[in-house]
Amino acid sequence: MGAGVGAAQAxxxxxxxxxxxxxxxxxxxxxxxxxxxxxxxxEGLDVELLSQPAGVDAENELLAGAVQGVVGFYDHSIDLQSxxxxxxxxxxxxxxxxxxxxxSSSAAAQIKSMADIKGKTLGVTGLGASTNFLTQFLxxxxxxxxxxxxxxxxxxxxxFIAAMQQKRIDAGMTSxxxxxxxxSTGQASVLVDMxxxxxxxxxxxxxxxxxxxxxxxxxxxxxxAEAAKLARAFVRTLQFIHTHTPEQIAEKxxxxxxxxxxxxxxxxxxxxxxxxxxxxxxxVGGPETVLKVMSSFNPNVKxxxxxxxxxxxxxxxxxxxxASK
Numbered sequence: 001m002g003a004g005v006g007a008a009q010a011x012x013x014x015x016x017x018x019x020x021x022x023x024x025x026x027x028x029x030x031x032x033x034x035x036x037x038x039x040x041x042x043e044g045l046d047v048e049l050l051s052q053p054a055g056v057d058a059e060n061e062l063l064a065g066a067v068q069g070v071v072g073f074y075d076h077s078i079d080l081q082s083x084x085x086x087x088x089x090x091x092x093x094x095x096x097x098x099x100x101x102x103x104s105s106s107a108a109a110q111i112k113s114m115a116d117i118k119g120k121t122l123g124v125t126g127l128g129a130s131t132n133f134l135t136q137f138l139x140x141x142x143x144x145x146x147x148x149x150x151x152x153x154x155x156x157x158x159x160f161i162a163a164m165q166q167k168r169i170d171a172g173m174t175s176x177x178x179x180x181x182x183x184s185t186g187q188a189s190v191l192v193d194m195x196x197x198x199x200x201x202x203x204x205x206x207x208x209x210x211x212x213x214x215x216x217x218x219x220x221x222x223x224x225a226e227a228a229k230l231a232r233a234f235v236r237t238l239q240f241i242h243t244h245t246p247e248q249i250a251e252k253x254x255x256x257x258x259x260x261x262x263x264x265x266x267x268x269x270x271x272x273x274x275x276x277x278x279x280x281x282x283x284v285g286g287p288e289t290v291l292k293v294m295s296s297f298n299p300n301v302k303x304x305x306x307x308x309x310x311x312x313x314x315x316x317x318x319x320x321x322x323a324s325k
């Protein structure tokens with residue numbers, strides 16, 4: 001009955017467009033899974049999911065007013081505040097980045113750690129993307145200046161894999177399932193692993209809230225009903241992830257997301273399960289870690305006053321959690 005009413009309401013509801021920074025990446029799986037489970041429709045929402053290969057492109061669509069929300073990394077909200085733009089994360093999907101710095105098998109003899117990247121070319125999804133932020137931080141942490149290595153935007157998935165195969169990059173940062181595809185064939189090995197809390201704390205010094213749903217603060221304030229419904233749908237999905245097996249979750253996803261290898265997709269999803277937030281809330285201390293990381297290398301953020309309370313809100317997630325009790 002409820003789903004039928006939701007579908008009828010969705011037909012009358014204004015369309016909400018959400019840009020995802022790579023819709024088939026496992027770090028952003030909750031976005032597509034919510035749609036596949038019918039949770040947007042249950043809330044009476046007409047949601048269109050769009051995809052851009054890099055989070056920075058998704059961010060630009062939001063700022064241009066072309067979409068109402070973005071599924072991307074939380075760190076963009078800090079970077080944007082330093083530029084006078086106010087966006088806030090209203091649901092956190094990932095407690096850690098879910099990213100892996102891979103070194104190609106052809107460069108593995110020269111690159112044993114991030115301290116060895118001088119003169120090398122490193123792949124990132126986009127030049128203003130979170131993969132670039134994290135690459136710059138890991139380099140600086142290991143005593144390598146940004147002027148001492150090159151970054152090349154290569155996207156994710158097939159374009160990242162091709163860049164490594166063609167030796168256009170020596171190493172690069174990517175997420176699942178791209179990482180497992182390269183590791184399974186022996187074309188790459190792990191240099192820095194931020195798919196788990198332990199690996200992230202070792203690399204970045206604490207929990208690093210990453211994949212999230214963020215919107216313009218002004219939109220959240222003027223569209224509280226829609227923001228609350230979106231938060232409810234996403235929180236429901238996160239609860240589904242934590243009460244179902246990787247196999248059950250994979251069955252709900254479009255078959256073309258498997259890249260013709262369901263077993264590998266399942267392995268990548270299994271590797272990713274610890275990454276997902278159980279409730280969508282911003283982890284305590286998380287924003288401070290992100291700010292510390294970004295302040296260490298980002299000239300936009302360094303020395304600027306950033307009001308972290310304006311970069312996220314738990315208001316809508318708290319409402320959703322209270323309603324689900």
